[in-house]
Amino acid sequence: MAEPTSTRLARLLAMVAYLAERDDVPVAELAEHFGVPQAQIMKDVDTLWVSGTPGYQPDDLLDFSADSYDAQRITLTNARGMDRPLRLGPGEAVALIVALRALANLPGMGADPAVASALAKLTAAAGDAAQAADAVALERADAVDAPLEDHLARVLAVARAALAARERVHLRYTAASDATTERDVDPLELLSDGESWFLRGWCLLADGVRHFRLDRVGEITRTGVAAAAHEVAPGTGRVRPESGALSARLALTPRSRWVAERFGGEVVAEDDARIVVALDVADEAWLARLVLDLGPDVLGLEPADVAAAIAGRASAALTAYPLTADEEVG
Amino acid sequence: MSTTVTPAERLLDLVIALTHTEHRMTKADVRRHVNGYSHAGNDDAFERMFERDKVTLRELGIPLVTLTDDAHGDDIGYRIDLDGYDLPHVDLTPAEIGVLSVAAQVWDGEHLDLPARRALTKLRAVSPAASGELSGHVLRIPPPSATFDPLLSAIADRAVVTFTYRAATSRAASQRRVEPWRLVVRDGAWYVLGHDLVRDAERLFRLTRITGAVRVGAAGSAVHPRSAATDEGAASVDGASGTTSTARVAVRPERAAQVRLRATSVTTGDGRWAGWDLLALPVGDVEDLAGLLAGHTDAVVVLDPPHLRDAVVSRLRAAAALAGPEAPRG
Numbered sequence: 001m002a003e004p005t006s007t008r009l010a011r012l013l014a015m016v017a018y019l020a021e022r023d024d025v026p027v028a029e030l031a032e033h034f035g036v037p038q039a040q041i042m043k044d045v046d047t048l049w050v051s052g053t054p055g056y057q058p059d060d061l062l063d064f065s066a067d068s069y070d071a072q073r074i075t076l077t078n079a080r081g082m083d084r085p086l087r088l089g090p091g092e093a094v095a096l097i098v099a100l101r102a103l104a105n106l107p108g109m110g111a112d113p114a115v116a117s118a119l120a121k122l123t124a125a126a127g128d129a130a131q132a133a134d135a136v137a138l139e140r141a142d143a144v145d146a147p148l149e150d151h152l153a154r155v156l157a158v159a160r161a162a163l164a165a166r167e168r169v170h171l172r173y174t175a176a177s178d179a180t181t182e183r184d185v186d187p188l189e190l191l192s193d194g195e196s197w198f199l200r201g202w203c204l205l206a207d208g209v210r211h212f213r214l215d216r217v218g219e220i221t222r223t224g225v226a227a228a229a230h231e232v233a234p235g236t237g238r239v240r241p242e243s244g245a246l247s248a249r250l251a252l253t254p255r256s257r258w259v260a261e262r263f264g265g266e267v268v269a270e271d272d273a274r275i276v277v278a279l280d281v282a283d284e285a286w287l288a289r290l291v292l293d294l295g296p297d298v299l300g301l302e303p304a305d306v307a308a309a310i311a312g313r314a315s316a317a318l319t320a321y322p323l324t325a326d327e328e329v330g
Numbered sequence: 331m332s333t334t335v336t337p338a339e340r341l342l343d344l345v346i347a348l349t350h351t352e353h354r355m356t357k358a359d360v361r362r363h364v365n366g367y368s369h370a371g372n373d374d375a376f377e378r379m380f381e382r383d384k385v386t387l388r389e390l391g392i393p394l395v396t397l398t399d400d401a402h403g404d405d406i407g408y409r410i411d412l413d414g415y416d417l418p419h420v421d422l423t424p425a426e427i428g429v430l431s432v433a434a435q436v437w438d439g440e441h442l443d444l445p446a447r448r449a450l451t452k453l454r455a456v457s458p459a460a461s462g463e464l465s466g467h468v469l470r471i472p473p474p475s476a477t478f479d480p481l482l483s484a485i486a487d488r489a490v491v492t493f494t495y496r497a498a499t500s501r502a503a504s505q506r507r508v509e510p511w512r513l514v515v516r517d518g519a520w521y522v523l524g525h526d527l528v529r530d531a532e533r534l535f536r537l538t539r540i541t542g543a544v545r546v547g548a549a550g551s552a553v554h555p556r557s558a559a560t561d562e563g564a565a566s567v568d569g570a571s572g573t574t575s576t577a578r579v580a581v582r583p584e585r586a587a588q589v590r591l592r593a594t595s596v597t598t599g600d601g602r603w604a605g606w607d608l609l610a611l612p613v614g615d616v617e618d619l620a621g622l623l624a625g626h627t628d629a630v631v632v633l634d635p636p637h638l639r640d641a642v643v644s645r646l647r648a649a650a651a652l653a654g655p656e657a658p659r660g
């Protein structure tokens with residue numbers, strides 16, 4: 001996809017301000033700093049070199065050192081007064097401030113001192129443009145579940161450190177089936193859907209890529225062993241099963257349409273009373289957890305043998321509860 | 331000059347021209363003198379190009395001012411106001427720019443992603459290279475939900491919104507008309523805070539319980555001011571109990587590790603619960619906790635409070651009924 005005009009214009013102006021403060025900057029360093037390929041940096045410099053005030057005679061143009069340029073290093077020799085860093089637009093300030101607040105609000109992130117100081121400096125630098133971000137408040141109200149918050153912060157800190165060090169971790173993990181296993185995982189990335197955290201990694205036990213929900217990680221330790229290189233597709237940023245091993249059909253109340261949206265299913269039939277969602281799920285245990293969570297919103301389930309198995313487990317669980325008064329009468 | 335001037339190159343020359351002009355430039359001046367505009371073709375094509383470019387400059391936060399000149403009648407002139415051009419002084423550490431680099435990449439979807447990345451580019455103009463624990467790995471946060479963008483613009487425009495909401499405690503989904511004030515994150519979940527026009531009261535609505543599209547009304551249609559109490563987090567979550575309490579649950583030994591992580595205390599049961607563990611759990615959202623507990627079927631029994639027990643039992647009963655003859659159609 002071609003780069004949007006506003007994205008490139010912002011970078012062209014930023015590069016002039018950056019280069020005005022430094023001499024002889026390697027192209028590779030500029031590429032790293034501005035997050036674009038080196039070839040793009042060269043194109044940008046070529047563009048800047050022929051830009052200037054109307055007339056566009058040599059004295060009107062931005063100028064660079066040709067000797068440096070030939071050595072893949074950039075020295076700006078005449079900024080034509082364009083060395084001023086440009087302020088943030090209102091939409092830009094909101095998008096970055098809210099992103100940073102969302103990051104700070106995730107369990108385990110708020111404690112990072114660089115997050116808090118970056119937010120304070122960004123808000124100050126945005127000036128008036130920061131006001132629109134006030135529409136988004138992130139309350140760090142006292143966490144209702146303090147033990148879980150503390151646990152997540154610990155798990156997240158270890159996972160982040162292991163990722164940065166490219167190190168294998170050892171997990172005690174409780175799957176949806178409630179079976180707890182010990183496994184070694186090479187971390188690939190940390191993901192959050194804004195509510196839960198997931199570690200995506202190569203699981204040596206499963207011999208494949210898996211997502212691990214951090215609130216099901218009982219223990220995580222660094223092994224000191226370097227993570228192996230694995231040929232895996234880049235992450236999609238979505239928290240979804242790597243492969244749908246089981247195809248299910250759920251008849252749901254119409255208000256449960258979000259199930260299709262959230263888990264990548266498809267609404268294959270609907271009327272006023274129900275919708276039918278086709279959904280590929282990781283395994284039967286995961287499906288059972290979803291069905292039990294949705295409760296009365298599930299009107300029917302296929303495959304029938306899976307439905308019977310879940311119903312059997314639910315019936316067994318109900319024996320622990322006394323019958324209610326109207327059932328005793330009935 | 332080259333005959334193929336890209337939009338970014340044209341805009342760069344426009345910025346340089348309008349910052350250097352002695353007084354102002356009219357549209358005719360721009361067309362005649364600024365590199366890239368002479369290729370526009372006919373008058374209509376030039377007008378469209380110039381209008382689009384003005385929008386881009388304003389998106390970028392470039393202070394474009396219009397000036398009329400008595401000597402030239404109605405002819406509007408343009409200039410970039412250098413007083414409002416500069417980014418205020420900001421001194422970011424390598425760790426802070428590392429944090430901002432991660433934040434700028436969290437958004438899925440162009441609406442927030444592009445402005446966030448432009449903001450980062452502008453900050454990089456005056457910042458050292460990034461470093462820090464975060465810079466080595468990927469964190470991605472999909473937007474809280476598809477409802478986020480329309481709600482944010484509705485708040486900015488003071489517009490009434492309508493949406494379908496499935497409350498946690500009531501069975502039926504219902505239509506809500508709300509004057510939105512703020513987007514709020516509380517306990518890891520996103521809410522919109524606003525004035526519910528049907529109930530004439532302040533409410534928080536959880537974004538994941540809004541089903542379907544959010545319809546945004548006319549700008550300025552919202553009239554209720556935000557109260558001081560609201561700022562202190564006094565509004566209750568629509569459909570939730572609103573109070574925090576502690577639940578007691580019995581858990582089979584070695585089971586339900588995910589539930590155990592949330593416990594504030596664990597004791598050994600006796601009598602009917604001999605051999606089981608008794609857990610104290612903080613209750614935030616009753617329905618969320620009931621979904622988790624029901625998912626553990628016979629490994630967990632809720633003892634208290636009654637409304638949590640009822641919420642779990644109703645889920646188990648619904649799942650137990652799935653063995654019946656009713657199967658999904660379609």
